[in-house]
Amino acid sequence: MLESPHSVLIAGASGGIAQAIGAEIIRRYPQTRLLTLSRTSVDRIPGHAGERHHLSVALDGPESVDAVGSFLAEQPSPPHWIISCCGILHDEFQRPEKSLSQCEDRWLLQSMRVNVLSHLHLAQAVDGILPRRSPLLWASLSAKVGSITDNQLGGWYSYRASKAALNMLIKNLSIEWARKLEESCVVAIHPGTTDTSLSKPFQANVPPDKLSSPAVSANRIVNILGQLVASDSGKFLSWDGSEIPW
């Protein structure tokens, strides 16, 4: 769709995969203007060009819609690629649930906030500033375990349910933006199991050849992004470019 994007926005930019995607984009497309959104400050994002390109914001709160909208409106042009990387699987107190009895409202709601609302608020902010003629490629990092068809094992209730909800959000967005924008492509991408803080507690049973470094996953994701065309919009893609059933 856009071999060489002139502006790329990465949300959740301090994350393991997000940082590697940023580095890969700068390596491949040195002229690209890289914009970042993160709860953390710009100096915690290695190689970043500076304050004008960064907004410290918690995307899971509704006030982020206006804050991101204003930030984007200040930029010389709207982003061509938007890569939304926000996601949560566990925190210091909470592990993914193995059974129904371990499910708690608080954690399901927190998973929904980070895994769904962060992406929704970003889309709302973008929706407000995008000119009709502006080409747009949107990718949300989802997870294969959010596929309802693919679910053979059960467990991980909050993560699976929130990623399934994200997947529906992405499908809907692909339909709305196909009507509204002249050239858009909206996809969900499963990055594959990647060695970041998100997967760290669950790596013991992952064979070494199934665990990728952030740099390898980022390389695969940017390969996919560079090849997408408008007719791919509405797809759920795996790290190798194959389609995952919703």
Ligand SMILES: NC(=O)c1ccc[n+]([C@@H]2O[C@H](COP(=O)([O-])OP(=O)(O)OC[C@H]3O[C@@H](n4cnc5c(N)ncnc54)[C@H](OP(=O)(O)O)[C@@H]3O)[C@@H](O)[C@H]2O)c1
């Ligand atoms: N690693 C894997 O094996 C794997 C597998 C399948 C799918 N994924 C998906 O890929 C994406 C990136 O994952 P990653 O492995 O790079 O994870 P990570 O290093 O933990 O990064 C996740 C990012 O989500 C953002 N986030 C926003 N609000 C948050 C909150 N309240 N609590 C925690 N994080 C919050 C953070 O960005 P800021 O702090 O910069 O705002 C954080 O850096 C996620 O959506 C994840 O579900 C990862």
